[in-house]
Amino acid sequence: MDTLDNMFVSNWSNVHFSVPPSYVQPIENRPGKVISSSSKAIPVIDFGAHDHDDIAKQILKASEEFGFFQVINHGVSKDLMDEAVNIFKEFHAMPPKEKVNECSRDPNGRCKFYTSSENYKKDAVQNWKDTLTHSCPPSEQVIEYWPQKPPKYREIVRKYTQELGTLGFKILELLCEGLGLNQEYFCGELTENPALIVHHYPPCPNPSLTLGVVKHRDPSIITILLQDEKVHGLQVFKDGEWIVVEPIPNAFVVNIGLLLQIISNGRLIGAEHRVVTNSSTSRTSVAYFIYPSCESIIEPSNNMVNENDAPRYKSMTFGEFRRNFFNKGANIEAELLY
Ligand SMILES: O=C(O)CCC(=O)C(=O)O
Ligand SMILES: [Fe+2]
Numbered sequence: 001m002d003t004l005d006n007m008f009v010s011n012w013s014n015v016h017f018s019v020p021p022s023y024v025q026p027i028e029n030r031p032g033k034v035i036s037s038s039s040k041a042i043p044v045i046d047f048g049a050h051d052h053d054d055i056a057k058q059i060l061k062a063s064e065e066f067g068f069f070q071v072i073n074h075g076v077s078k079d080l081m082d083e084a085v086n087i088f089k090e091f092h093a094m095p096p097k098e099k100v101n102e103c104s105r106d107p108n109g110r111c112k113f114y115t116s117s118e119n120y121k122k123d124a125v126q127n128w129k130d131t132l133t134h135s136c137p138p139s140e141q142v143i144e145y146w147p148q149k150p151p152k153y154r155e156i157v158r159k160y161t162q163e164l165g166t167l168g169f170k171i172l173e174l175l176c177e178g179l180g181l182n183q184e185y186f187c188g189e190l191t192e193n194p195a196l197i198v199h200h201y202p203p204c205p206n207p208s209l210t211l212g213v214v215k216h217r218d219p220s221i222i223t224i225l226l227q228d229e230k231v232h233g234l235q236v237f238k239d240g241e242w243i244v245v246e247p248i249p250n251a252f253v254v255n256i257g258l259l260l261q262i263i264s265n266g267r268l269i270g271a272e273h274r275v276v277t278n279s280s281t282s283r284t285s286v287a288y289f290i291y292p293s294c295e296s297i298i299e300p301s302n303n304m305v306n307e308n309d310a311p312r313y314k315s316m317t318f319g320e321f322r323r324n325f326f327n328k329g330a331n332i333e334a335e336l337l338y
């Protein structure tokens with residue numbers, strides 16, 4: 001194998017029959033007992049229902065209790081979702097050299113193909129996955145840096161990310177309604193810089209030792225995730241237990257990011273979650289992260305603060321937040337709190 005094959009887990013995992021030591025999680029992090037009973041299930045919200053106020057209420061409740069919900073009848077066509085998943089699977093199936101080449105045009109370094117995590121060298125234990133990431137419109141310029149292979153990549157992903165942008169605004173507008181924020185609260189720089197993160201988790205010879213992604217909160221406003229229809233993997237941490245996010249065909253999984261937890265002054269939960277591996281089937285997931293511009297100020301909104309509810313989080317730019325997030329990882333909360 002050449003050195004690039006050795007680097008990416010998708011390329012060497014099929015010739016390894018055991019888990020290399022650098023991927024073995026410490027006992028306390030290993031996937032253990034999980035809950036999949038319906039009383040603890042992540043709420044499923046039907047956007048096709050007619051009672052608009054009721055949809056806004058359901059979203060607010062799910063975001064306060066779980067920080068996670070799934071949406072069905074969301075308006076993004078099944079054909080486009082299928083085309084997007086297929087093109088991302090095709091991308092991940094290309095030889096490693098091509099994947100790296102296709103992600104080498106971006107002078108800002110935002111279009112990348114990497115293994116484990118963006119912090120690979122700092123990770124104490126590696127994640128069992130390879131990942132493609134890049135910025136998304138509204139800035140049209142970013143498309144010039146996207147992969148050109150597979151040949152229809154740009155055409156399909158442009159359509160997909162535009163639709164996800166629209167869906168994102170719809171969700172944020174409904175949340176604004178629930179929280180009593182101005183409908184346009186998220187229309188400007190707070191949502192200016194979305195990114196796509198496409199993970200590929202190959203089968204793992206011993207899933208009880210590894211994780212696809214370790215426990216974390218997303219550093220986003222919200223994240224809209226398309227998960228493989230048939231393959232379990234995503235789990236949410238609630239009240240000391242891990243809950244499975246059941247794959248539902250044609251649904252999106254939506255989660256509140258840490259930034260919206262701050263803006264809502266802790267009323268909405270940027271819940272912790274992780275991804276487990278399995279030994280038989282590879283899994284692809286497509287996360288659309290709604291990010292602000294670097295200069296945006298992230299702080300509790302004035303509407304969420306009063307004499308009884310003082311601001312719980314410090315004010316900082318998104319640029320500062322991101323630096324803290326990458327340096328402190330899981331310990332970031334201490335940095336954010338007053
Ligand atoms: O693959 C998944 O289901 C979730 C990935 C994730 O949590 C992330 O990209 O932040
Ligand atoms: Fe995440």
